[in-house]
Amino acid sequence: MLQEPITKLSGVGEKRAQALADLGIETIENLLNYYPFRYDDIKERNLAEINDQEKVTIKGVVVSPPVVNRFGYKKSRLQFRMMQDHDVFSVSFFNQPYLKDKIVLSEDIAVFGKWDGKRKSLTGMKILGAKQEGDFAPIYHVSKAVRQQTLVDLIKKAFVHFGDQIEENLPLSLIEKYRLMEKKEAMYAMHFPNTPEEHHQAKRRVVFEEFFLFQMKIQGLKKEEKSEKHGIVIDYDVERVKAFTQKLPFSLTNAQKRVTNEICRDFLQAKHMQRLLQGDVGSGKTVVAAIALYAAVTAGFQGALMVPTEILAQQHLASLNQLFDPLEIHTALLTSSTKAKERQEIIEKLQQGEIDVVVGTHSLIQEGVDFSNLGLVITDEQHRFGVNQRRGLREKGFQPDVLFMTATPIPRTLAITAYGEMDVSVIDEMPAGRLPVKTHWIKRGQLEDALKNARIELEKGQQMYVICPLIEESESLDVQNAVELYEELKDFFSPDFVVGLLHGKIKAEEKEEIMGAFKDNEIQVLVSTTVIEVGVDVPNATTMLIIDADRFGLAQLHQLRGRVGRGQQASSCILVANPKNELGKERMKIMTETNNGFLLSQKDLELRGPGEVFGFKQSGLPEFVAADIVADANILEVAKDEAQSLWHKKNWQLLPEYAGLLAYLKEKDPENQFFD
Incomplete structure (x- = not known):
């Protein structure tokens, strides 16, 4: 059985089993699926055909005794000379003094390493044994406790003893x-x-x-969720929904019309709606949500809108109340800070069907919150839910249709993988009149000039965000932290302007207070870590200054940039960064060239890979062994x-x-x- 523990292989005792377990290898199957991350071409080459800086295997005779020179703490250099045909060259191994015993004067040896054509020397990586098979050596991620050769030997042994048990699983x-x-x-x-x-x-x-195999699970989930036995029909009043849409204070974009129609089509089917609504920052997802909620109410159902933070819940409720007629749609707000008496009243009204639409945080899916006839649940910015968490939302005793909204543009490849069990709607058009945010990249030495320009904007009555990556001193990252920056900016802007500080270690209530004060313009400059990323709408904030911007991914920078440009005035985003490599410079350049979130997230995916972009643990993205969802x-x-x-x-x-x-x-x- 491939599920047998790794200790079934000879040579694997408790200690080695623990070292292998640290690499994620606990069973024979784990071992067989532990693939190399690269292969070295180890076929022997002649000096005449080798290019400078090429990794090669050279075979020759040892013509000088090996000498070890030690320098620094635990540092050493092992040197000797080799001859191939009549050409003599030097070989060096760094910090591998134990190899000295394998180098014997006048004997043949094969060394794999990097060739320096100018110096006619080889920087050795390993000495190849006589039993080396084939022209390609697999290179694995290993640890101090598990060496490359140990792993290779164990894998070969596993194929000998268990290879016959590998069964075909594809038709x-x-x-x-x-x-x-x-x-x-x-x-x-x-x-x-x-x-x-x-x-x-x-x-x-x-x-x-x-x-x-992954898609078989995902498509099975999708089929199960959409089966007739699970679904409800939301037979909405078409005329009332049309009238509601026509009364909106602005015209819908073609993209908003398209996704609204997709949602309404789902309502009329006796299948479970499970739809992801993607829309860039400011593309008008909230209006689509309002139309969907209104449609559900005209069919006699209740609607719930769940968001990550209280301040966002308050903002969404205010937006909905502006659009809904209070005589027609009864709304309520339910969060963890709703007082006990008011909370009980809301719960009773929800059970009796007196509330049509409730907006809240995770409090909405807690025990004891029951509905009279819940038909639609919308979750905003819950793109970090995994497949099983999203499923859990459906199993709270209700069978509503579900719409997930996200302002994090997800490239098609990621959407297929992470949200394969959902249908995806995309708002890929911005409302008319929305001014694009101008983005500038400056070096650290230009920061003072940028702050002087920001002061001019503040004097006009506007506000600014200042974002930095870390909260406290970190020896591992040379990053200016929020606390230190807050003190510096207080000195720079006082006494004319109030500077506030926001970071993840501040308690939720205090965080809400600070954001509220910023929204009310009691604070003009808000220094923050990325907790502001999914935040409140402050139309008066027109400047976003991001310190050490090269430490962020493109998708995250785009989310942060979306916090400004929400009002009528022109807004700007200033990226302060001194990137140390070409990749960092490329990312800063891309940010200044486009405001298209989908394009940026695709670029981010290509440049950094899905693990870094979304973080596997939060997003529920599967970790594939050999597959790469970009490549x-x-x-x-x-x-x-x-x-x-x-x-x-x-x-x-x-x-x-x-x-x-x-x-x-x-x-x-x-x-x-x-x-x-």
């Missing part, structure tokens, strides 16, 4: 359609390829399998289409061709009954 039709390697062959070639092409084919197979986006699309196609096949679970696939899915995900 033959897919293997033939895409000319995929068989599973066992592909797994072996991922570790020990004979040629680059063999590795390419092995990786194609492994990546497709990872995406396909392998085309395979992800194909895998999604194939999984969808299979779920549309009636009773596919009963067909013999899918027995291996079904057994594998059940073993990996026993809780999901839709595989039965």
